[in-house]
Amino acid sequence: MVTSHTDAFVESARRVDAVVTPTTADEFAATLEDAVTEPAVGTPLPFEGASYDGTPVDGAPTGAALAEAATGVTAGAAAIADYGSVVLQETGAGEELLGLYPDRHVVVVAASDVVPDMPAAFEELGERFAEGPRDAILATGPSATADMGAVVKGVHGPRDVHVLLLEDR
Amino acid sequence: MSDSRRQKAARIRSLIETEGDAVFENTTTFNDGRYESVQKLDDYEELKSRARAIKEDAIADLPDLVEQVRETVEGNGGTVYLAEDEADAQRYIAEVVADRDADSVVKSKSMTSEEIEINEHLESKGVDVWETDLGEFVLQVADEAPSHIVAPAIHRSRENIAELFNAHFETDAPLETAEDLTEFAREYLAEQIKDADVGMTGANFVTADTGTIALVTSEGNARKSVATTDTHVAVAGVEKIVPSLGDLQPFVELIGRSGTGQDITAYVSLLTPPVGTPVPDFEDDETPLAEVDDDRDYHLVLIDNGRMAMRDDDDLRETLYCIRCSACANSCANFQHVGGHAFGGETYSGGIATGWEAGVHGEDSAAEFNDLCTGCSRCVNQCPVEIDIPWINTVVRDRINRGADPDSFDFLVEGLTPDAEPAGLDVQKRFFGNFETAAKLGSATAPLSNWMMEAGPVRSALERFVGVDGRRDLPTFERETFREWFADRGARVDPADATREVVLYPDVYTNYVSTARGKAAVRALESLDVHVTVPGVGESGRAPLSQGMVSTASEKASRVYGALAEHIDAGRDVVVVEPSDLAMFAREYERLLPEQSHERLAERSYEVMEYLYGLLENGGDPAALANGSEAVAYHSHCQQRTLGLEAHTVAVLERLGHDVVTSDVECCGMAGSFGYKQEYYDLSMDVGDELAAQFTTDGTRDRTVVASGTSCLEQLDSLLQRVPTHPVELVAPR
Incomplete structure (x- = not known):
């Protein structure tokens, strides 16, 4: 579901050096295939009609597969329009590892999960933390450092972040 | 004593040379980034207050x-x-x-x-x-x-x-x-x-x-x-x-x-x-x-x-609200030039580090760097949890002073020091903290006192025993004080014809050293039909407070309030030329006076250019002031900017036809007595060089230099070939 926040999110996410690709459930497999570099690993996607079927993504990776992966694909629980951030949540499937070790992180977010601002994000997080898993990352663009005398993208975390925005979810 | 000052100076000089450039580049990038980033928030002030309240609770x-x-x-x-x-x-x-x-x-x-x-x-x-x-x-x-x-x-x-x-x-x-x-x-x-x-x-x-x-x-x-x-x-x-x-x-x-x-x-x-x-x-x-x-x-x-234990300490408690963001370090002119290896204790560095080090490692660790906080207050508005960082530095300085060896040797300033501080207080701090006494004496005996002070033996004794750097020009005292001048001359606007009545606060510098700006303030105010009184009021307490002499500052604050309260009750506004004294009334008196007294004085006190701005906004005739079309380079004062009062000076100057550019350094580097101190002279000049660079570009080189603070004026005077002036001197009718 596209809202006024969606456009704002796309704009701010691009500003923080994330690549954002709007897509739909129907086009998802093709969009994902374009977004990943292989080998690619993924954790389960909770969006109806969007899965790894027909894509090169290994949906149940082992530790060894993760070590080899060039791309990790995970679902984003929410996105924050003001900041261009995605909310990554660990469900026990290893989302934290997949969003951290491979050079590229592809995050799949439903447009209906885009919230306008930080107060709304914390309201949402409050509800999530009350019910279920309580580990979340507000991730904004690729990992970065200025510690080596200039800004470098891609430090311990991913160098590239791609957000696939499911406009009909 | 002078050996330890010399060692400290050498250490600071060496850090400026080896680490200063990298530290400056990084901290000023963070600092500029902060100004830019917080500007995007519609509710920045509200967020800070909420963050503060959460931490307090x-x-x-x-x-x-x-x-x-x-x-x-x-x-x-x-x-x-x-x-x-x-x-x-x-x-x-x-x-x-x-x-x-x-x-x-x-x-x-x-x-x-x-x-x-x-x-x-x-x-x-x-x-x-x-x-x-x-x-x-x-x-x-x-x-x-x-x-x-x-x-x-x-x-x-x-x-x-x-x-x-x-x-x-x-x-x-x-x-x-x-x-x-x-x-x-x-x-x-x-x-x-x-x-x-x-x-x-x-x-x-x-x-x-x-x-x-x-x-x-x-x-x-x-x-x-x-x-x-x-x-x-x-x-x-x-x-x-x-x-x-x-x-x-x-x-x-x-x-x-x-x-x-x-x-x-x-x-x-x-x-x-x-x-x-x-x-x-x-x-x-x-x-x-x-x-x-x-x-x-x-x-x-x-x-x-x-x-x-910090939680039970009324003055250190605020430190615990700190979220370790580093804004106080990045916005600090001294830190920008020397970094945390000088401006830091065993673990923590930057403005708030004094609170942390005093609390977790003890006052000795805080004492290593606490004097690098000049109280310029630039960090105050930058702190996301609204900590009064200069106050923590002042309180800890006071505690360090009181812990000092009471037998140490301070015959030189004995008699010049009618303060409320313990024996053993560092002689340099005692000297600068009692500047009013020296100024009174210096003015009473001018010009002899000025010749004496510049004489070789006196300067070398001042450097050797008191730590006043020989490379600095000392203030030249005027024989006729500003108050004496005004008493002779009298007010020229009758209260019956006046739009407002004002007491013009004769701060120590305006009264004894830079009387011209006081006279200009009187002329400017009177030209806009203001009745001016110059009362007999002593030093605000800024000088002792900056040395950590809190008791002395407190006594002075009470006396100043006592002398001004009746004027305020009579409906007069208090107008202040020296921004650091206005900042005392507006900020520090909150700590030194009962709440009601502080509020009453703070609400009715104005910086002189702010006051002129208000008069013009309320129908005052700009033609009554000196109009001009000068190209001006204006350096506001650190504490004045913290109070949000830079814009008023710029607005008045522009309204009168001048073309104004402003500096954007956090501080001129002089910061009251700081730049006079032997161990900090090099740092003070290094900080000042940044301001000098901004005022010697192609666009600013030929501009008239204007500054609001006494110490900024003295610093600019030593940095530039042009003699700087207070803005009120530019706008006052001759």
Whole structure:
């Protein structure tokens, strides 16, 4: 579901050096295939009609597969329009590892999960933390450092972040 | 005495030369970024006030919150240990590491872990400790202490780090670019993270309701250190606890902006350990990660180490609200030029470090750098939790003064010092703190006093015994004081015809040294039909306060208030020429006077150009003032800018036809007595050079230089070929 926040999110996410690709459930497999570099690993996607079927993504990776992966694909629980951030949540499937070790992180977010601002994000997080898993990352663009005398993208975390925005979810 | 001043001067000079450029470039980038980033927030002030209120409440409820955290974390399957002090924390963490049978620990950046010196302790037990934050890793390789609480290696340039790494590591090809260095460190540390059994992090915040820790990072090393190891030790000062997850929102919006000037850092981790992430085995090609059996261990080590005592200390308590963002360091002119290796104690650096060091390590550690805070107050509005950082520096300075050796030798200023301070107070502080007495005497005996002061033997004695740097020009006292001039001349606007009545506060400099600006203020006010009185009021207390002489400042504040109260009751406004004295009335008197007295004086006090602005806005005739079309370069005063009063001067000058450009340095470097002190002269000039550079560009070189503060005027006078003037002298009719 596209809202006024969606456009704002796309704009701010691009500003923080994330690549954002709007897509739909129907086009998802093709969009994902374009977004990943292989080998690619993924954790389960909770969006109806969007899965790894027909894509090169290994949906149940082992530790060894993760070590080899060039791309990790995970679902984003929410996105924050003001900041261009995605909310990554660990469900026990290893989302934290997949969003951290491979050079590229592809995050799949439903447009209906885009919230306008930080107060709304914390309201949402409050509800999530009350019910279920309580580990979340507000991730904004690729990992970065200025510690080596200039800004470098891609430090311990991913160098590239791609957000696939499911406009009909 | 003079030996220790000379040593301090040499140390500062050496740091300016070796680390100053890199520190300046980095801190000013953060500082500019902060101004830009907070401007994007519609509700910046409200966010700061909310953050402040959350911290105030949390510290008030701290014992209960500690218990709540214990219950929540234990309910989550973790352990909480409340460590009394450094040794207790070291012992506990070493036990955890030994129980895990771990021979290596990976760490993310944590100042609290620096405070408890855990690395050295674990290494002494034969455990390898790896700093995985790249800045900390550089320091580990170089065996150095952090120079900044957020960006610990800012004193090193890229070239410098490349040199260090190339000498220390064997690489295929020499490392050169920031990308090379990052890539190398990433690969190198990835191996350490994979091999480690224990991951140690700090915590920017701990929530009592969910047992969540918030980690504000950019590199991803904290995430990796937690996710990859099965034993997590989080070290946090007890003050990091906030009641609920929802309380984090204002902090998450403020911390990155206030620190490095980023709207938000790449990662804000909200982890509720033991985390639900499967522990990865990178060799395992059979078990899907989702099916890995979780077996994680979590220890939250809450550090007291003096914090509970700080909580009971009315002056140090505010320090506990600090979120360690570094805004006070980045916005500090002195810090920008010398960095945390000078402007820091055992662990912490920057403005707020005085509070931390006094609280956790004791006053001796704070005493090493406390004098580098000039009280310019530029950090005050930058602090996301609204801590009055200059006040903490002042109070600690007072405590250090009082702890000084009472037998030390101060015959030289005996008799010049009618203050309320203990014997043994540093002679230099006592001299500058009692400037009013010297000024009175100097004026009464001028011009003889001026010739005397400039005479070789007197200057060398002043330098040798008092620490007044011989390279500075001393103020020249006027024989006729501003008040005497006004008493002779009398008011020229009759109260019956006046639009307003004003008492013009004769601050010490205006009264004894720069009487011209006082006279100009009278002419300017009278030209707009204001009845002016110049009352017999003494020094505001600014001079002693800046030396940490709080009792003396308090006495002066009471006397000033006593002398002005009747005027205020008679409906007169108080107009002040010297911004640092206005700042006393507006800010510091809150600490020195009863609340009502402070409010009454603060509400009715105005900076002279602010007052002229108000008169013009309310129908005053600009033609009555001196109009002109000069090209002006204006340097406002640090404390004036903190009060939000720079714009009024600019507006008046522009309204009268002048073309104005302004400086944007945080401080001129002189900062009252600071630049006169022998040990700080070089730093003062280094800071001043930045201002001089801004006023000697193609666009500013030929402009008339105007400044509001006495010490700024003196600094500009020594930095530039042009003689600067106070703005009121430009606008007053002749």
